[in-house]
Amino acid sequence: MLKPDLRKQALAKRSALTAQELAMLNESLLKQFKTLDLSNIKSIHIFLPIVHQKEPDTFLIIDWLQENHPGIEIVVPKADFGSSLMSHYSFKDKQDLVNNHYHIPEPQKAKPFTGIPDLVIVPLLAFDVKGFRVGYGKGFYDRFLENINTQKIGLSFFDATPEIIDVHLNDIRLDKCITPTGIIDFG
Ligand SMILES: Nc1nc2c(c(=O)[nH]1)N(C=O)[C@@H](CNc1ccc(C(=O)N[C@@H](CCC(=O)O)C(=O)O)cc1)CN2
Numbered sequence: 132m133l134k135p136d137l138r139k140q141a142l143a144k145r146s147a148l149t150a151q152e153l154a155m156l157n158e159s160l161l162k163q164f165k166t167l168d169l170s171n172i173k174s175i176h177i178f179l180p181i182v183h184q185k186e187p188d189t190f191l192i193i194d195w196l197q198e199n200h201p202g203i204e205i206v207v208p209k210a211d212f213g214s215s216l217m218s219h220y221s222f223k224d225k226q227d228l229v230n231n232h233y234h235i236p237e238p239q240k241a242k243p244f245t246g247i248p249d250l251v252i253v254p255l256l257a258f259d260v261k262g263f264r265v266g267y268g269k270g271f272y273d274r275f276l277e278n279i280n281t282q283k284i285g286l287s288f289f290d291a292t293p294e295i296i297d298v299h300l301n302d303i304r305l306d307k308c309i310t311p312t313g314i315i316d317f318g
C-alpha cells in the first residue's frame with residue numbers, strides 16, 4: 132500500500148479502539164518491552180505520547196525503566212515544526228512536561244542530551260515486513276536517525292503491512308518492532 136492510505140488506515144484503526152482495548156494493548160506492549168536485553172544499554176531515547184491520537188502509552192515504559200533500570204538515562208525529544216528537526220533532553224520527571232500545539236508533551240527545564248542514545252524507540256503509524264515505517268509525514272525521525280548509529284525499535288499496536296510501496300532513499304529501516312504479540316526482528 133501507499134503511505135497516505137496506510138496513514139489513513141492506521142489512524143482509523145486507532146481511533147476505533149475502546150479505552151479498554153487501548154489499556155490491554157498498552158499492557159501487552161510493556162510486557163513485550165520487558166523482554167528486551169537491556170544489559171548493554173546506558174541511554175534510551177523514547178517519544179512522549181500524543182494521548183488524543185491514541186499513541187502507545189510510553190509513560191508505562193518510562194515508569195518501568197525508572198523503577199527497574201534506574202541507571203539507564205531516558206532521553207526525550209522536542210520537535211521544531213519549523214525546521215522538522217528534533218532536539219533531545221534528559222528526562223527526569225513528568226512535572227517538567229507541557230503539551231505543545233500538537234499535544235505532544237515536551238520538557239521545559241530538562242538538560243539537553245548531547246550524546247548518541249544506545250536505543251531509540253520510534254513512533255509510527257504503520258510498518259512493513261522489511262522494517263520500513265510510515266509516520267505522520269514530516270520526516271522527523273528520518274532526519275534524526277539518518278546519521279546516527281543506534282538500535283531503532285518501533286512500537287505498534289498493529290501487525291506489519293506486507294509492503295510500503297512508496298519508500299524513498301531517506302527512509303530509515305527499523306531493527307525491530309514491538310507489537311502486543313511479540314517482537315519482530317528485521318535482521
Ligand atoms: N509522540 C510523538 N512525538 C513525535 C512524533 C510522533 O509521531 N509521535 N513525530 C514523528 O515523527 C514527530 C511529530 N510529528 C508530527 C507531525 C505532524 C503532526 C500533525 O500535523 N498533526 C495534525 C494533524 C494530524 C493528523 O494527520 O490527523 C494535528 O495534530 O492537528 C503532528 C506530529 C516528533 N514527535
Ligand SMILES: Nc1ncnc2c1ncn2[C@@H]1O[C@H](COP(=O)(O)OP(=O)(O)OP(=O)(O)O)[C@@H](O)[C@H]1O
Nearest residue numbers: 264265266267268269270271272273274277301302
Ligand atoms: N533525511 C532527510 N532529509 C531531508 N528531507 C527528508 C529526510 N527524510 C525525509 N525527508 C522528507 O520529509 C518528508 C516526509 O517524509 P516521510 O513521508 O518519510 O515521513 P514519515 O516518516 O512518515 O514522518 P515522521 O518521520 O515525521 O514520522 C518527505 O518529503 C521527505 O522527502
